[in-house]
Amino acid sequence: MPVRVRFAPSPTGIPHVGSVRTALFNWLYARHTDGVFILRIEDTDRSRYDPRALEAIFGSLRWLGLDWDEGPEAGGDYGPYVQSERLEHYERYARQLIEQGNAYECFCSTERLAEIRAERQRRKQPPRYDRHCRDLTAAEREERRAAGDEAVVRFRTPDEGTTSFDDIVRGHVEFETATIDDFVVRKSDGFPTAHLAHVVDDHLMEISHVLRGDEWVSSTPRQILLYQALGWEPPQFAHMSVILGPDKAKLSKRHGALSALEYRDQGYLPEAMLNFLGLIGWSLDDKTVLISREQFIEHFSLERMGKNPAAFDLERLTWMNGAYLRELPEERLTELFAERLESDLPDAAPRPIDRETVRRLVPLVRERIKRLDELAELVTSFFSDEMSYTADDLLGKQFKEDSSGAAAAFRAAAQRAEALSAWEHPAIEEAMRGLADELELKAGALFMLLRVAVTGRAISPPLFESMELLGKERCLKRLQAALTVLTK
């Protein structure tokens, strides 16, 4: 029996990183076992439907490279993969449950239900349905229907026994069946509830393992009951812990970015996000911190999944992103950087952004940024000649009281640069170090002067590599421009 797992989001909003991680683990397990990864859309709640959600779900999965073998846009032999298109299946099994006596129609109004819930709560009793419609006669049901009352279908939960399952990550979990309410399986609008839809689809789609969030543990016995009533074998369950906010509270907008796509826009790499998410709640060993997609697939196992909820540590993600920036092949970074710069550089920079410049910039800046959104600020001067520094910026601490000394240094530097036959960074550096000696300046002081003149900022890629890349002519112009700023 091949492994068949599914990621089953409901399109009620942009998927947050927690659900993306659920998708990741499902995908990893499928790939590790040469199984099948299925995407199924659970849109049975029409009131919460969000039309932007679907694209965001696809987009998040694609961004991380989590390709699905069956599902919307991929097709497959078990479709359709959108629950609103599978209504006849749920209807059929709801009816079967009624016929078998495992379920019944309930005509209670939401008002009545709210009342009994409030009443029971007041008496400090578990809020549950009072089974008012459980034993209606056929005649009574007919009467209610004739009166136009809408009905839901409720499961007739047994009063005795225990319902249990063996969870792969949590072990044996057991519930007193009597504590389970007569839960609704089909709503009055004809749509199934998640419980019925889950069970019917997981069975029909021959899902072998259900890997899902922790929050489903308490719902699992209800689903087990459905499997039993329908005479089906339940899949294996593995409930994984959830991701919490940095303060260990439930992840929410308060904590900043929520969706994977927002992280993408901030300049996090999919490689880093995958690594980061995959190592929350799963580990290879006691040492591994950086792990590739291939290693993940090779080593992933349900047995090594952790049980505890984990906080989302942004600083760790950011560090990891920096690590990937340092390790990814230059060609890939060139692509990434160019794409980013197209949108982030000021208008003064001509488009399209020059690829060759980007390519040569990669080794100079890759270890100086942690996120792509820091890139533009660092390299603007390579693409635009517009400088915005002031005389004070230029003089810095060292030349604060000595602008004539700075001016002299610029003139001398320009002269030296002019005289250079080979415009390569070792030669430029040698010349400027020589100049510093001659001027009886500390090399660092002179270099800082040049740095601001040439790159416009006190923080920049290595000075002489930058000058080489900029070219002699542009450097000379910038030295001249600095002089102008100083003497004005």
Next chain:
RNA sequence: GGCGCAUUCGUCUAGUGGCCCAGGACACCGCCCUCUCAAGGCGGAGAUCGCGGGUUCGAAUCCCGCAUGCGCUACCA
């Protein structure tokens, strides 16, 4: 209120009875390297393994109780 799940440095984690008075990583601090900023190297601080009882020669690891957090208890998923 009931039921369920969880609990190791601030954070992510390793650990399945002796190798652990607990290992790695992020963050933090110091030093080194250095043209700025980074990156890198070395070192440091940081966890009475939630608490209390057991079991055992020996427990972070097994058992019981408690506490705390979270989840479910919806015609949400």
